[in-house]
Amino acid sequence: xVSSVTPSLIINELSKDLGPVPALNNRMLRVLDSxxxxxxxxxxxxxxxxxGAGKSTTLxxxxxxxxxxxxxxxxxxxDPYGDNPALRSRVGVMxxxxxxxxxxxxxxxxxxxxxxxxxxxxxxxxxxxxxLESFGSRTIRRLSGGQKQRVALALALAGDPEVLFLDExxxxxxxxxxxxxxxxISEQRDAGKAIVLTTHLMDDAQRLSDYVYxxxxxxxxxxxxxxxxxxxxxxxxxxxxVGFGAAPGLTxxxxxxxxHLSETTPGEYHLTGVSTAEHxxxxxxxxxxxxxxxxxxxxxxxxxxxxxxxxxxxxxxA
Amino acid sequence: xxQTIAKSNAVSTPKRIALQGKYxxxxxxxxxxxxxxxxxxxxxxxxxxxxxxxxxxxxxxxIDAAVPGVLALCVISTAFTGQGIGTGFDRRxxxxxxxxxxxxxxxxxxFGKVIAVLTVLAIQVVxxxxxxxxxxxxxxxxxxxxxxxxxxxxxxxxTALGLLIAGTVRxxxxxxxxxxxxxxxxxxxxxxxxxxxxxxxxxxxxxxLPSAALGDAMRSALIEGRFSIASVIFLVLWAAAGxxxxxxxxxxx
Numbered sequence: 001x002v003s004s005v006t007p008s009l010i011i012n013e014l015s016k017d018l019g020p021v022p023a024l025n026n027r028m029l030r031v032l033d034s035x036x037x038x039x040x041x042x043x044x045x046x047x048x049x050x051x052g053a054g055k056s057t058t059l060x061x062x063x064x065x066x067x068x069x070x071x072x073x074x075x076x077x078x079d080p081y082g083d084n085p086a087l088r089s090r091v092g093v094m095x096x097x098x099x100x101x102x103x104x105x106x107x108x109x110x111x112x113x114x115x116x117x118x119x120x121x122x123x124x125x126x127x128x129x130x131x132l133e134s135f136g137s138r139t140i141r142r143l144s145g146g147q148k149q150r151v152a153l154a155l156a157l158a159g160d161p162e163v164l165f166l167d168e169x170x171x172x173x174x175x176x177x178x179x180x181x182x183x184x185i186s187e188q189r190d191a192g193k194a195i196v197l198t199t200h201l202m203d204d205a206q207r208l209s210d211y212v213y214x215x216x217x218x219x220x221x222x223x224x225x226x227x228x229x230x231x232x233x234x235x236x237x238x239x240x241x242v243g244f245g246a247a248p249g250l251t252x253x254x255x256x257x258x259x260h261l262s263e264t265t266p267g268e269y270h271l272t273g274v275s276t277a278e279h280x281x282x283x284x285x286x287x288x289x290x291x292x293x294x295x296x297x298x299x300x301x302x303x304x305x306x307x308x309x310x311x312x313x314x315x316x317x318a
Numbered sequence: 319x320x321q322t323i324a325k326s327n328a329v330s331t332p333k334r335i336a337l338q339g340k341y342x343x344x345x346x347x348x349x350x351x352x353x354x355x356x357x358x359x360x361x362x363x364x365x366x367x368x369x370x371x372x373x374x375x376x377x378x379x380x381i382d383a384a385v386p387g388v389l390a391l392c393v394i395s396t397a398f399t400g401q402g403i404g405t406g407f408d409r410r411x412x413x414x415x416x417x418x419x420x421x422x423x424x425x426x427x428x429f430g431k432v433i434a435v436l437t438v439l440a441i442q443v444v445x446x447x448x449x450x451x452x453x454x455x456x457x458x459x460x461x462x463x464x465x466x467x468x469x470x471x472x473x474x475x476x477t478a479l480g481l482l483i484a485g486t487v488r489x490x491x492x493x494x495x496x497x498x499x500x501x502x503x504x505x506x507x508x509x510x511x512x513x514x515x516x517x518x519x520x521x522x523x524x525x526x527l528p529s530a531a532l533g534d535a536m537r538s539a540l541i542e543g544r545f546s547i548a549s550v551i552f553l554v555l556w557a558a559a560g561x562x563x564x565x566x567x568x569x570x571x
Binding site for chain 2: 063065083084085086088089090091092093095097098099100101102103104112113115116117118119155158159160161
């Protein structure tokens with residue numbers, strides 16, 4: 001009966017004030033301003049933004065931990081506010097600060113939380129997967145940041161939830177744990193779970209996301225698939241830098257208007273402002289004339305970071 | 319739609335509360351400072367008051383005068399100071415937030431704490447009773463059931479007050495306030511010593527304290543076999559006011 005197009009989470013025009021803030025003459029600070037988003041089963045929906053952009057606040061409102069001043073949240077078709085064990089049993093949450101009791105050991109804590117569910121995930125397999133036994137004899141107080149992250153992720157997965165909220169899941173992870181965590185997230189997605197995660201790391205967003213919302217200063221400034229965002233408006237005004245390596249100290253010709261050619265470090269050159277094939281032709285013609293064969297060259301694709309910076313800059317007050 | 323709402327992966331509410339009660343009890347019993355507060359200090363108080371004449375005139379024998387107050391002190395140790403400090407730090411570390419995202423929820427968290435308080439209190443009462451009986455305690459048998467009721471009402475009132483403090487101030491402040499209150503209430507709050515031993519001018523003030531209601535009710539029950547209706551009313555009022563304030567003012571994070 002479940003249609004694949006029914007969103008697991010619908011956030012509509014969410015607004016939230018915090019404060020009063022002494023620095024603002026005790027006025028309230030608007031931390032979320034009409035944020036709307038949807039998350040679908042079988043997809044990773046990412047909230048991308050810098051620290052303090054409002055990502056965690058959005059999640060807290062979506063999870064029902066915080067009441068917004070305006071807007072609505074529908075989580076699995078229900079209002080998330082108030083005690084609703086049935087709804088909570090279908091939603092897993094990894095908090096940014098973890099919320100782990102410092103005097104507990106990881107595995108007993110995980111087993112305790114898993115016992116709250118009728119059909120928990122395979123806990124033994126999860127313990128092996130996240131290698132929780134390797135630090136199982138220590139209390140949570142003595143774990144490293146990355147180890148705590150793995151415990152917090154395990155807790156979020158304990159009930160084999162339909163919706164998984166992950167606040168900065170890769171923070172503090174070493175490269176191997178990061179790969180394990182990313183694989184787990186991808187598997188959950190492939191198993192049809194709706195995953196909502198936040199990150200300030202472009203790389204994570206690019207690798208994991210099916211759909212990205214760029215959040216800046218409490219507003220959604222752009223949204224789309226990674227491919228959509230990186231090609232968004234590219235035709236209009238996008239320029240791509242070209243880098244190449246050649247003999248140091250070349251005499252540089254004067255490029256056409258709008259382009260800038262420079263030697264950034266000895267032997268490394270940079271041409272900025274490239275927006276047409278003609279510009280590339282100009283560059284290769286110069287190489288042909290002078291008999292230059294570059295050691296390497298690359299035409300940089302627009303990354304999510306470019307998109308993010310572009311939208312974040314747009315938001316700066318003029 | 320109704321099918322969607324009925325869908326749940328949570329075990330039953332009583333089972334969740336029982337699980338959390340066990341978890342919280344283990345947390346309380348595995349904390350060294352809490353054990354000192356819950357068991358060691360009350361036993362020291364019991365010996366101190368039994369082998370001195372500090373409680374002269376309260377009961378014909380000093381052991382009979384001491385035990386009721388020591389049992390009342392156990393309530394304050396566990397329900398108020400121990401539970402308050404634990405909850406304060408749970409709040410600091412986001413543990414309350416984490417558990418409220420699980421099927422346990424806020425209700426389960428609170429009932430789990432209540433179960434832990436009652437379990438630890440039961441252990442304390444059994445221990446103190448055994449030691450007291452070895453020391454020759456002869457309680458008034460008519461007072462035993464009333465005393466159990468007073469212990470439960472006291473636990474309710476002090477749990478609510480402990481949660482109120484833990485939920486409104488920083489954990490360091492909770493630590494300071496509840497430890498200081500424990501010492502003051504034990505000494506001059508009508509817990510170990512009857513209020514009739516205090517100066518007359520301060521008695522009406524101290525009489526209003528839940529500690530005095532609890533301590534004096536325990537003594538009149540276990541020494542004279544009397545049931546103090548006034549103390550019941552006082553403790554119920556404190557429990558109700560404390561719960562109301564805690565529900566209104568408790569900040570989860």
